[in-house]
Amino acid sequence: MNTTENYHVKDLSLVEQGKSNIQLAEERMGALIGIRDRFTLEKPFRDLRIGMALHVTKETAVLAQTLTAGGAEVAITSCNPLSTQDDVAAALAKEKVRVWAYKGETAIDYRTFIANVADTKPHIVIDDGCDLIDHLHTKRQELLVDVIGGCEETTTGVNRLRAMQGEGVLRIPVIAVNDNNTKHLLDNYYGTGQSTLDGILRATNILLAGKTVVVAGYGSCGKGVAMRADGMGAQVIVTEMDAFRALQATYDGYKILPMHEAASIGDVFITVTGNRHVVRLDHMRRMKNGVVLANSGHFDVEIDVEGLRREASQHYQVRPQLDAYVLDGRKIYLCGEGRLVNLAVAEGHPSEVMATSFCGQALAVEYLVKNRGKLVPGVHVLPKEIDDLIARLQLHAMGVTIDAPTSEQQKYKTEWREGT
Numbered sequence: 001m002n003t004t005e006n007y008h009v010k011d012l013s014l015v016e017q018g019k020s021n022i023q024l025a026e027e028r029m030g031a032l033i034g035i036r037d038r039f040t041l042e043k044p045f046r047d048l049r050i051g052m053a054l055h056v057t058k059e060t061a062v063l064a065q066t067l068t069a070g071g072a073e074v075a076i077t078s079c080n081p082l083s084t085q086d087d088v089a090a091a092l093a094k095e096k097v098r099v100w101a102y103k104g105e106t107a108i109d110y111r112t113f114i115a116n117v118a119d120t121k122p123h124i125v126i127d128d129g130c131d132l133i134d135h136l137h138t139k140r141q142e143l144l145v146d147v148i149g150g151c152e153e154t155t156t157g158v159n160r161l162r163a164m165q166g167e168g169v170l171r172i173p174v175i176a177v178n179d180n181n182t183k184h185l186l187d188n189y190y191g192t193g194q195s196t197l198d199g200i201l202r203a204t205n206i207l208l209a210g211k212t213v214v215v216a217g218y219g220s221c222g223k224g225v226a227m228r229a230d231g232m233g234a235q236v237i238v239t240e241m242d243a244f245r246a247l248q249a250t251y252d253g254y255k256i257l258p259m260h261e262a263a264s265i266g267d268v269f270i271t272v273t274g275n276r277h278v279v280r281l282d283h284m285r286r287m288k289n290g291v292v293l294a295n296s297g298h299f300d301v302e303i304d305v306e307g308l309r310r311e312a313s314q315h316y317q318v319r320p321q322l323d324a325y326v327l328d329g330r331k332i333y334l335c336g337e338g339r340l341v342n343l344a345v346a347e348g349h350p351s352e353v354m355a356t357s358f359c360g361q362a363l364a365v366e367y368l369v370k371n372r373g374k375l376v377p378g379v380h381v382l383p384k385e386i387d388d389l390i391a392r393l394q395l396h397a398m399g400v401t402i403d404a405p406t407s408e409q410q411k412y413k414t415e416w417r418e419g420t
């Protein structure tokens with residue numbers, strides 16, 4: 001490990017590799033780079049400190065650089081013990097970013113690093129899963145007076161924040177960046193769809209064609225995973241608790257089953273529900289020999305890994321990020337320790353999709369700063385115009401042109417008199 005008061009990273013000799021990966025991400029994140037160029041000129045975050053708990057990936061590095069270009073001092077840790085890209089963390093440490101993160105963090109280091117970010121006394125917090133905002137509210141309340149607001153990246157974090165708001169304990173305004181169309185309808189769908197399968201394939205190298213893939217949860221992430229598994233020739237079964245989503249999955253052509261029944265049929269099980277113990281021991285006891293389990297939900301609670309560890313008669317590591325457990329004489333393979341497989345085993349979502357997600361973060365920070373003191377504590381969403389702007393920036397970056405309404409069309413859209 002390489003440690004100073006400004007960083008704790010695995011290996012500084014990885015700096016050049018980190019820089020080259022960040023450059024690769026930059027080339028695919030044109031929309032965010034456009035915002036970075038504007039921030040460089042306007043310096044909207046001069047004299048502000050921004051604390052982030054986000055997966056420390058090459059794409060997150062581009063976001064961090066966008067915020068420093070805008071004049072902010074940035075401190076970052078990860079939001080998952082297995083998701084840090086060590087080369088990227090090393091590269092950030094060599095820039096003006098304070099960074100505490102390494103892949104494979106102990107639970108103690110994970111907590112200490114969140115505390116380190118809080119110690120920088122951030123004016124703005126950017127969270128992915130709500131652990132940093134939770135820390136500030138439960139352990140460092142005195143710091144909240146100087147916090148202008150926060151931004152939350154993911155569904156699980158937004159759910160936690162809404163629960164905090166419901167209990168009347170959320171003391172800062174937080175933008176649910178996840179709720180942008182340009183976030184959850186792109187990142188959760190195309191991003192999770194591709195990167196989850198990428199993680200499972202890197203861990204196992206199984207052939208998906210001809211397999212039965214059970215997708216637990218049919219939110220935007222589950223929809224994306226099901227679509228891509230289907231596209232690679234798997235038969236997809238969906239499990240759901242929400243009646244409407246189950247109906248959608250049925251109309252999309254998938255078989256819906258309760259997990260208890262799907263358990264004995266599936267070859268690959270992927271959890272993306274945001275809830276705990278979706279795959280339990282009683283399900284695992286019904287599974288076929290050689291099944292693969294993977295989770296792509298934010299926290300490692302969806303598969304009962306603890307129960308599996310306790311009850312298995314044998315456990316060994318097949319190779320990094322793939323473990324085998326023997327339960328009732330049958331083998332169960334677990335990817336990435338049941339942590340989010342796309343980041344623990346692969347590289348997370350591709351840069352193109354993170355471009356729009358992180359335009360959302362960058363513009364949400366700007367929105368918080370512009371509206372300093374005006375937003376009440378609670379969960380907020382960005383105005384639709386900002387979401388639309390992000391879509392336009394991304395289309396522009398991709399060289400795609402779209403039609404504009406004629407004045408006649410513009411008028412028709414806002415007219416109620418003209419009917420049949």
Ligand code: ADE
Binds near residue numbers: 343
């Ligand atoms: N979440 C999912 N993929 C990610 C990535 N590449 N970078 C940061 N956060 C992510």
